[in-house]
Amino acid sequence: MIVRKAKLSDVEQIHEIVNYYAEKGMMLSRARSMLYEHIRDFVVAEEDGEILGTGALHVLWIDLAELRTLAVKENLLSKGIGSKIVDFILEEAKELGIPKVFTLTYQPGFFEKHGFNVIQKESMPHKVWTDCINCPKFPNCNEVCLEKIIDL
Template identity: 45%
Template sequence: MAVACRKATGQDIDTLYEIIQGYAAQGIMLPRSRDTLEAQIDTFVVAVIEDRLVGCGSLTRLGQDLVEIRSLGVTPGYKGQGIGNALVDFLLAEAKKQDIPKVMALTYEVKFFERNGFTVVPKEIFPEKVWRDCIHCKKQNCCDETAVLKRVD
C-alpha cells in the first residue's frame, strides 16, 4: 500500500482529533481540542492510504530558524508500515521549503527519530520551546521526553 502525505484540511479535523486523543489518553502526546486543531490546521499534514487518513503530524514555528515536529502519530493497525517516516520526510521538506534550518522534537521514540537523521540534544538549548510551551506543562519540572534535532540546510 502506498502512503501519500498532504497538507491537512478542515475535513480532517475529526480524524486528527481521534488520533491525537488516542495518544493523549496514553500520556504520550499533549491533547489538542477540535478548536485548536481548526485554528492550527495549516500546520498539520496527514498520511493517507487508499483514501483513509492513517497518520498525522504538525510543524510549529518556535523561532526564526527553528520549528518543532508535534502531534506525530499513526492510527493503530498501521504502525510499522513506514507511515511515520513518510510524515517526517514530508515535514522536513516543508521546513526546508520555508527556509527553516533546524527541526526539533520532544519525544519518547528516540530511536525512531535517530533513524530519521535526528541527534539527541539537551532540552535546555531550546529556550523558545521552554518559554512557549513547557511553562504550561504539568511535567515541566519532571519532563521525561528527550529532545532531538536535525538540520535541514
C-alpha cells in the same frame, strides 16, 4: 497512500488519533479548537479518505521549527507511515528555509533514524516550552529533545 497538507475536514480524524495517544500519556492532547487554529501546520497520511497518521511543523522563529504531534493509528505502526510524514515535514522545513527542526519525544530511536540528534532540552530557547507549562508531567518530563540541521 499519500501524504498531504491537512484540511479542515480532517480535524475530527486527527483529533481522534492524537487524543488516543494522549489518553495513554504518550503525547499532549490537542483540543479541536487548537487543531482548527493550527491546521496549516498539519499534514496527514491518507488513503481512501481515511487518515492514517498526522504530524505538524510548528514554526517558532526565523531559524527554528518544531516537528510535533506525530501520531499514526496504532494498528498501522511499523508500516512506514510515520517515516513518510516526517520526510514530508522535513522537506517542507527545507522549502521554507528553516535551518533547524527539533522534536520532543518518548521515541528518540525513531527520530535518530531520520538524522535527528539528541540534545539537552535546556539548550532550547524559552519559547519552546509554552506547551510544557500546561502538561501534567511538567516539570518532571522525561521526553527526549532531538534536533536536525536542514541542508538548505
